[in-house]
Amino acid sequence: MQMRTLTTLAALAIAATGCEPSGMPEEASEPATVAAEVAVTGGVVRGVLGEDGLKQYHDIPFAAPPVGERRWAPPGPVQPWEGVRDAAAPGPACVQQGEQGGFYDAATAVATMDEDCLTLSVWTRAQHVDERLPTMVWIHGGGLTVGSGDAYPGELLTAKGVVLVTVNYRLGPFGFLALADLTAENANGASGNQGLQDQITALEWVRDNIAGFGGDPGNVTIFGESAGSMSVSILQASPPARGLFHRIIGQSGGLFGPMTFRDRSSVNGDPAEAIGASFAAALAGEGGDTSLEALRALSAEHVLATYLANPTLLSALAIVDGDVLEDEVEAVFEAGQQANVPVLIGSNADEGTALMPYMAGGFGEGAAGFAAYVETTLAEVKDEVGEHYPAGDDQQATASWMDLFGDALFTYPMRVWARAMATVPSDAYLYWFTWAPPIEESERYGAFHAAEIGYVFGNLELFGATPTDADRALSERMATIWTQFARTGNPNGEGLPEWPAYTRENKAYMEFGETVGAKTGLRLAKMDLIERAWTKRRENAQAATDATAEP
Incomplete structure (x- = not known):
């Protein structure tokens, strides 16, 4: 077995606790119980x-x-294995990189790593x-x-x-x-x-x-x-x-944009x-x-x-390979060829505050760095960017940079995903998480990237937070809604806030923050700006492809 215990980091893995496991149920109990030992593909496991x-x-x-x-x-x-697997x-x-000296180290730390890791x-x-x-x-x-x-x-x-x-x-x-x-x-x-x-x-x-x-x-x-x-x-x-x-639940991430192809040139x-x-x-x-x-x-x-x-x-992570993906994700959705299942999807209000330093370091800092980032991200509409993401000085530019970073990488793709569900009968439910976990420097980070995870899973101490009763109440509400959706394909239910399905006409979304309730028109001007830029980019790329193909 290769790479066993490559490195030891601070462990987040949850240790199993409880009483002594019992044996397999004796024959003939009706109905059969879920016991400590369960037969699965390959053998028997004991939990x-x-x-x-x-x-x-x-x-x-x-x-x-x-x-x-x-x-x-x-x-x-x-x-297959013999006997009972512990x-x-x-x-x-x-196998993966260890600590990077950043905000997310504690949340991504692992105890041991190994190439032999395909387990659940x-x-x-x-x-x-x-x-x-x-x-x-x-x-x-x-x-x-x-x-x-x-x-x-x-x-x-x-x-x-x-x-x-x-x-x-x-x-x-x-x-x-x-x-x-x-x-x-x-x-x-x-x-x-x-x-x-x-x-x-x-x-x-x-x-x-x-x-x-x-x-x-x-x-x-x-x-x-x-x-x-x-x-x-x-x-x-x-x-x-x-x-x-x-059913599908997507939290801050959707691959709706240009992709790399396995064996032919692409816009990337x-x-x-x-x-x-x-x-x-x-x-x-x-x-x-x-x-x-x-x-x-x-x-x-x-x-x-x-x-x-x-x-x-x-640099090509997740590609159009002809097997897992036959075309770009967005193209599959535009053709109505995606799985016809309901989706609950959304993003956080401050996605860029903690994550941007990991991913945007090559552009520089302050106003100059932001300008370089805009040239890469929204060059097609760069003259309009200042109206929505002002950059009068370094401090303001940095704040706008984090804002645009989160919008471009997370909030906009989730809108595209919600809109693209119009090509199939199943509904899309869009959310916006605005609650700032009570971590150190909470005002600086706000509702940062991955902030909602602790509320969905109930591990509210994630990222060093000191949860309050309000945090616990929001966690209970979100876990109830998430599991209601898993149960029925619809997040609505008795005692839950009304959550309309998203359509291009109503632009409905649910906010999870100081209040939990339905709203409409999430960051419309900023989302429309990004859409104009990326539509032009696709048109330009297609024109270049067509020109190259001409005899």
Whole structure:
């Protein structure tokens, strides 16, 4: 097993606690109970039964270990094990970068990491296997480069009557490498979306096994935040994922914009296989062997170190590969070819305050840095930007920069997603999270990127917050609404605030903040500005493509 305990960081994984597990139910109980030991694909797992009725099962394999010859391959079938597998404690996270010295370090820290990481956890309070509780499958964020499913606890959501599943998937250079040789060896004729294939395989595992934990394979909600939310937007557009889920919740992330293609030029520049070839050359070193056999023999430490030293050499994360994605996500939605399932999606009021320093450092600082960012992001309408994002001095420019950063990367794509649902019968429900968690420097950060996670999962101490009764009340409200949507496909219900579905005409959204209630017209002028810029960019790119194609 490679890369076991690559590094030890501050652990966020939730330790399983509870009483001694009981054995398998003896024959003939009707209905069968959900016990400590559950038969799943590959064998039997033993979890932990808590005194409060909460059962936890961790480190359950849903695919073969992606090591050796399986590195960069599509996920293979689970390898059977003998005896009973101990599922009482979380396993390792997938290999990733450690601490970066920033705001999100504590929230993304993992205890151990390993290439052998394709596992999931199940949290359930079901007493009987025939309860068929709604099942929620969480796909973690982290830019497709960091994170772990085990960082998210299941106490609150399961108390609302659902089964929670959290999954790991391959990250960064292990999960998103396109190479011509990989494409040639794969039966699906594709490469570059290994991490997304892992997510789909985990959903297949849920379909085949979740009934044993009291879950309903016919009522599965996939939900995620940031890159996890982007992932669920991809899964909604993905043919191989069709039928594996029935509702979607997307929190601050949707892949609605130009994408990289595996083997042809795109508006993003080089095709993904060319980017992958550059990375393979860096892995091998000058004059080195870039065959798959040689690359797979390299240590995981070396692969990770090469990626961290040359991050731009693997810039194509999530691509149009011809398998997971047959076209850009936005194009699939425009054609009405996405999965026809209801969606609950939204973003936060201050997405840029904590996240922007991670992603915008190459532009400089203050007014000059903001101007450079505008040239990259909204060049087509740059003369109008000052009206909506003023930059009279460095301080004002920095504030506007964080505002635009959040709007462009998160709030605008969620509007596109909500609008694009008009091509299918299912509804879209849009939200806007404005509550500032009580962390240190709360006024500076506001409703920052990922701030809502603690309220959905009930781990309100996330990011060092000291929760108040008001925080706990908002968390209860949000968890109730999230699970109501998972149960019925509609966030409305008895005792809950009325939440109209979004349409182009009503522009309705729900605000979660000092008050919880429906409003209309979320940041319309700013959203329209971004739309004008990106519409012009698409038109210009298409014109350039057409001109190149002319004889």
